[in-house]
Amino acid sequence: MDIHEYQAKDLLKKFGVNVPRGGIAYSPEQAVYRAQELSGERVVVKAQIHSGARGKVGGVKICSTDDEIAEAATWMLGRKLVTHQTGPQGKLVGRLYIEEATDIAQELYLGFVMDRTEERVVVVASAQGGMEIEDISANEPGSIIRSVVDPAVGMQAFQAREIAFQLGLEPGLIPQAVKQITGAYRAMDEMDAAMLEINPLVVTKSGEIVALDAKLSFDANALFRHPEISELRDKSQEDPRETYAEDRGLNYIGLEGHIGCIVNGAGLAMATLDMIKMSGGEPANFLDVGGGASPERVLMSFKAVLNDPKVEAILVNIFAGINRCDWIAEGVVRAVKELNLTMPLVVRLSGTNVDEGRKVLAESGLDITTTETLAEAAEQVVAAWKATGNPSTTAEAAQ
Ligand code: GDP
Numbered sequence: 527m528d529i530h531e532y533q534a535k536d537l538l539k540k541f542g543v544n545v546p547r548g549g550i551a552y553s554p555e556q557a558v559y560r561a562q563e564l565s566g567e568r569v570v571v572k573a574q575i576h577s578g579a580r581g582k583v584g585g586v587k588i589c590s591t592d593d594e595i596a597e598a599a600t601w602m603l604g605r606k607l608v609t610h611q612t613g614p615q616g617k618l619v620g621r622l623y624i625e626e627a628t629d630i631a632q633e634l635y636l637g638f639v640m641d642r643t644e645e646r647v648v649v650v651a652s653a654q655g656g657m658e659i660e661d662i663s664a665n666e667p668g669s670i671i672r673s674v675v676d677p678a679v680g681m682q683a684f685q686a687r688e689i690a691f692q693l694g695l696e697p698g699l700i701p702q703a704v705k706q707i708t709g710a711y712r713a714m715d716e717m718d719a720a721m722l723e724i725n726p727l728v729v730t731k732s733g734e735i736v737a738l739d740a741k742l743s744f745d746a747n748a749l750f751r752h753p754e755i756s757e758l759r760d761k762s763q764e765d766p767r768e769t770y771a772e773d774r775g776l777n778y779i780g781l782e783g784h785i786g787c788i789v790n791g792a793g794l795a796m797a798t799l800d801m802i803k804m805s806g807g808e809p810a811n812f813l814d815v816g817g818g819a820s821p822e823r824v825l826m827s828f829k830a831v832l833n834d835p836k837v838e839a840i841l842v843n844i845f846a847g848i849n850r851c852d853w854i855a856e857g858v859v860r861a862v863k864e865l866n867l868t869m870p871l872v873v874r875l876s877g878t879n880v881d882e883g884r885k886v887l888a889e890s891g892l893d894i895t896t897t898e899t900l901a902e903a904a905e906q907v908v909a910a911w912k913a914t915g916n917p918s919t920t921a922e923a924a925q
Pocket residue numbers: 570577578579580581582586588626627628629630633656657725726738739
């Protein structure tokens with residue numbers, strides 16, 4: 527789960543990380559009012575969306591007068607900002623952060639990521655901050671510092687000091703930098719964050735180290751330990767397909783293809799996506815119906831999959847252990863009837879009550895293709911989808 531910049535800064539502050547003063551605004555009038563509360567000469571108006579690279583698309587504006595603030599706020603609020611991180615549909619600006627402006631002497635990059643190979647948090651830092659980490663690795667690969675944290679002892683002062691020296695900071699700045707780096711690590715660790723990116727971490731002209739931007743993502747599986755963080759969720763920033771499914775307890779991830787998938791078990795779902803790709807198709811989603819799925823739950827899964835207008839064919843793949851194939855089949859039949867499904871549908875059932883399940887499908891008289899194996903199912907659904915000749919098929923094939 528992602529949160530907004532102002533929320534991340536608020537949390538980081540509790541761990542001793544320096545952040546500029548600021549306030550949230552939902553209207554141009556409120557933006558001006560917030561700026562007056564800060565009483566600096568200049569403020570920065572910042573669009574709050576779950577994406578970086580806002581600066582490049584007008585989502586970060588330094589303003590000196592009330593008119594400029596109101597104008598920037600009017601332009602940003604209600605606008606969909608499209609960055610390279612949002613996808614083409616963009617993200618809606620519903621709130622602004624009004625922050626005192628900082629005089630920047632140097633922009634640094636400081637990131638913390640969970641490295642799955644190392645099985646540890648890795649600190650990534652660079653003296654070439656401001657640009658995206660992808661651009662730093664492309665343009666200034668030599669500037670990237672990597673430091674692995676031992677979870678048994680956490681980020682030690684000597685390790686943070688080493689990073690600060692490698693960043694080329696003046697000796698006078700090192701103690702401050704150590705405080706920022708160790709504080710940021712503690713925030714990541716204690717809040718079960720999956721990723722923390724401070725870009726830029728700046729050195730100000732008056733010699734202070736300040737986190738000017740902050741991006742914080744949480745491991746959804748650990749949120750039950752942090753109810754106050756769960757509260758920060760902003761559904762307007764999420765993929766609506768995922769929100770619909772998640773609110774109904776379905777494990778769903780939206781993808782870019784045209785073949786909708788309804789599967790039980792995360793492992794089988796991954797295998798199903800692979801098989802669809804190997805058969806020349808592209809999956810539209812990952813959906814795990816879970817164990818013991820009732821016909822209603824199967825119907826709900828069809829609705830979740832059909833929420834995506836890109837879906838042009840559906841593959842149901844169930845290897846029933848705790849599940850019952852007859853319940854799944856009943857759900858499939860109900861879905862086809864109640865949702866007036868006309869697109870190709872391939873069902874592969876295996877395991878508990880498979881004969882009863884197949885019987886339900888056969889006796890329904892509906893146009894449902896059934897197969898014995900996953901390989902056949904994947905091939906058939908891709909072939910049936912291609913045979914529909916839908917415009918998206920031909921448009922993408924031509925690219
Ligand atoms: P992002 O584009 O979404 O990553 O938003 P950031 O908060 O990182 O802002 C983008 C860029 O705007 C920063 O890298 C800075 O160069 C600039 N910027 C942001 N806040 C300030 C500020 O207070 N003072 C100055 N001088 N520049 C700022």
